[in-house]
Amino acid sequence: MRRVLYIIIGVALLCASCGQRYEAKQVVGRFIEQNAVNPDLFKSKSYLKFDSTKVVGPAAIALMRRQADADPLYKRGIHYEAEPTGAKLFYISMTYRYDTVSYRQTFYLDEQLQHVVAFKNAQQ
Secondary structure (H helix, E strand, C coil): CHHHHHHHHHHHHHHHHHHHHHHHHHHHHHHHHHHECCHHHEEEEEEEEEEEECCCCHHHHHHHHHHHHCCCCECCCCCCCCCCCCCCEEEEEEEEEECCEEEEEEEEECCCCCCEEEEEEEEC
8 A cells, every 4th residue: 555655656746847847948948039149040959957956046146147148149138037036946958059059058947937047058
């Protein structure tokens, strides 16, 4: 009987995680549409790791935002909808091709999975 209970709990957690990952992908997609200079050139998108973190604080967020403002793929002066209010953020990594170059970005989202609060970009 305990084994069945553990299986049910495991399946429930897996389903909840899949729903959160889907929400995160939707939020990131809207963020790119609103803030990329040319969102149509983001090709072959692939979402990788989705998880949460408590180690990204206000200083790291401010630094990522300053660096993003210099990213040529994005508009200047990105308006972020929210400042993180909780201790936990979610993040999701994405790879894509832009023109002929491959990129990987990690997007940090608020605890409610409603807004991107920062991202970092690394050319592959």
